[in-house]
Amino acid sequence: xxxxxxxxxxxxxxxxxxxxxxxxxxxxxxxxxxxxxxxxxxxxxxxxxxxxxxxxxxxxxxxxxxxxxxxxxxxxxxxxxxxxxxxxxxxxxxxxxxxxxxxxxxxxxxxxxxxxxxxxxxxxxxxxxxxxxxxxxxxxxxxxxxxxxxxxxxxxxxxxxxxxxxxxxxxxxxxxxxxxxxxxxxxxxxxxxxxxxxxxxxxxxxxxxxxxxxxxxxxxxxxxxxxxxxxxxxxxxxxxxxxxxxxxxxxxxxxxxxxxxxxxxxxxxxxxxxxxxxxxxxxxxxxxxxxxxxxxxxxxxxxxxxxxxxxxxxxxxxxxxxxxxxxxxxxxxxxxxxxxxxxxxxxxxxxxxxxxxxxxxx
Numbered sequence: 001x002x003x004x005x006x007x008x009x010x011x012x013x014x015x016x017x018x019x020x021x022x023x024x025x026x027x028x029x030x031x032x033x034x035x036x037x038x039x040x041x042x043x044x045x046x047x048x049x050x051x052x053x054x055x056x057x058x059x060x061x062x063x064x065x066x067x068x069x070x071x072x073x074x075x076x077x078x079x080x081x082x083x084x085x086x087x088x089x090x091x092x093x094x095x096x097x098x099x100x101x102x103x104x105x106x107x108x109x110x111x112x113x114x115x116x117x118x119x120x121x122x123x124x125x126x127x128x129x130x131x132x133x134x135x136x137x138x139x140x141x142x143x144x145x146x147x148x149x150x151x152x153x154x155x156x157x158x159x160x161x162x163x164x165x166x167x168x169x170x171x172x173x174x175x176x177x178x179x180x181x182x183x184x185x186x187x188x189x190x191x192x193x194x195x196x197x198x199x200x201x202x203x204x205x206x207x208x209x210x211x212x213x214x215x216x217x218x219x220x221x222x223x224x225x226x227x228x229x230x231x232x233x234x235x236x237x238x239x240x241x242x243x244x245x246x247x248x249x250x251x252x253x254x255x256x257x258x259x260x261x262x263x264x265x266x267x268x269x270x271x272x273x274x275x276x277x278x279x280x281x282x283x284x285x286x287x288x289x290x291x292x293x294x295x296x297x298x299x300x301x302x303x304x305x306x307x308x309x310x311x312x313x314x315x316x317x318x319x320x321x322x323x324x325x326x327x328x329x330x331x332x333x334x335x336x337x338x339x340x341x342x343x344x345x346x347x348x349x350x351x352x353x354x355x356x357x358x359x360x361x362x
Contacts, residue, residue, distance in 0.1 A: 055197040062074065063097060072097075079199070089197075112142070119173075120153070120170065125173065128175050134184040220249045287323065304336055
């Protein structure tokens with residue numbers, strides 16, 4: 001079956017090399033090109049969002065209360081893994097308030113002057129969105145303290161003993177910060193947010209609904225069974241679900257009648273090396289090395305990375321989180337251990353439990 005589809009260029013419309021393809025397809029982070037593709041299928045209102053019911057209700061109350069008072073809402077911090085909708089929520093917050101959205105990112109704010117230029121140009125009640133806010137430089141972060149509390153910044157003019165701090169009044173604004181690493185935020189910055197929303201992974205039912213909605217927007221036919229196949233391999237992440245949908249759509253239009261059925265979805269995802277749990281080639285290589293080379297472990301992460309020819313950081317930060325969440329790998333004091341589920345997923349029989357670590361021992 002693999003030879004039948006060799007003439008399809010699965011990497012044609014993404015700015016990644018063929019070697020990076022497997023990782024890009026199931027990675028929760030978006031490429032710059034993909035952000036443009038996402039723009040057309042993002043929900044535009046709170047009641048259009050599927051999933052995240054508790055956070056959605058909490059933000060709705062905050063926005064409604066602000067509208068009644070005629071004041072900007074409290075600053076909002078959204079945290080959670082990438083691909084769950086933090087940027088989408090920030091856009092919806094601005095749309096619900098009827099104001100414009102100014103976007104930047106933490107790594108782009110290297111100096112306090114960078115942030116001061118943005119803050120002083122904000123319109124009244126405008127929403128400022130800072131993605132990956134935990135990566136903001138410390139001078140910019142300290143400038144943000146007074147801006148969030150008092151809508152004021154102190155710009156230092158000159159150097160040494162003759163330096164003078166000039167206070168500049170800011171228009172009232174709402175800061176929406178997004179972070180994938182909430183633990184890296186400093187206490188003073190975290191405490192200045194009036195609301196902290198933790199986004200959770202989506203259920204398969206929610207992902208199926210998202211796939212159906214996106215398919216309707218993309219004007220591609222899809223059956224309920226086809227949506228189930230895509231949702232089940234999306235790692236609980238809408239961005240991955242939409243990305244897989246676009247790739248299966250390409251397959252359906254080239255190799256099928258244009259409609260995504262269960263068979264079409266299974267064949268397409270097989271072509272793209274995404275298995276029924278959402279594992280890609282690198283994930284399976286890590287599990288295979290752990291099980292076949294090291295007899296299920298325990299083995300250190302650096303040794304495991306060498307076995308699959310990857311950097312240790314890639315294995316620890318990209319592969320392991322999902323493998324642990326899927327119950328396929330356990331982190332123990334002595335190293336990484338394959339669970340019984342990992343053996344079964346690879347079609348192998350797990351060895352005797354005697355002497356082998358279990359997930360609960362981590």
